[in-house]
Amino acid sequence: MKHHFIDRYSNLESPIHKLNTTLKLFLAVALIITTVIQSQIPAYKFVLIFAVLLIALYTSHIPLTFFLKNLLIILPFACIGGLSILFANSGDLYSSFIGIKIYHQALMNFITILEKSIISIGTIILFVSTTRFDHILKSFQDIKVPSLIVALLSFIYRYVFLVIDEFMRTKMAIVARSSRQPTLTLWSYMISRSFFGSLERGEQIFQSMKARGYNGTIKTLNNENFTTGDGIILFLCLILYALLWKL
Secondary structure (H helix, E strand, O other), rough: OOOOOOOOOOOOOOOOOOOOOHHHHHHHOOOHHHHHOOOOOOOHHHHHHHHHHHHHHHHHOOOOHHHHHHHHHHHHHHHHHHHHHHHHOOOOOOEEEEEEEEEEEHHHHHHHHHHHHHHHHHHHHHHHHHHHHHHHHHHHHHHOOOOHHHHHHHHHHHHHHHHHHHHHHHHHHHHOOOOOOOOHHHHHHHHHHHHHHHHHHHHHHHHHHHHHOOOOOOOOOOOOOOOHHHHHHHHHHHHHHHHHHHH
């Protein structure tokens, strides 16, 4: 079965892909934190930061459609919490429509949440799309993230696609053997069959991993070391961050 993995473009050849994983992780987290702690983000500053993300996206050779599609899928869920702020009684009245009043300050707060969400989600998509997931886990391990959390992330990433794969196989088998549209009974059977089938396959995969020497640590073929070039890139990026927020 073919699935759309979250890091489907992580094996491309580009300057962004070749950067040290820990460096990219630090820069992504730094950009998100400096964005979130801002009380207000002027429109020109948001445009500049988003332009930087688009330049990095272009440099990484990742399709713009893929970036925008994932951004638009996740963005509504991130902004649900901001809807209550939009209708708060704060500041001067901005407009009123069919009895619903929207105040100026509340609208500005909602726009700020929207801007922060776009920058943060865009940064995460860019980071994950340019870095293999096993390298991200290895970076977490190197910076001393608790091994339990790293192991949980590893198995979630591995087994979520196993469950999807088992469900698709079950659905394909039922459709091939029946001319009827799937009923509620068939859907419940597919879900239960997929659950038990994925449990069995998951146990087989785990036993195979143990037979090959898995002991709870993440191992990769390429051990990345922080070089002088990475330090220069880090310094330049921090200067760029400072300029963006001081403009």
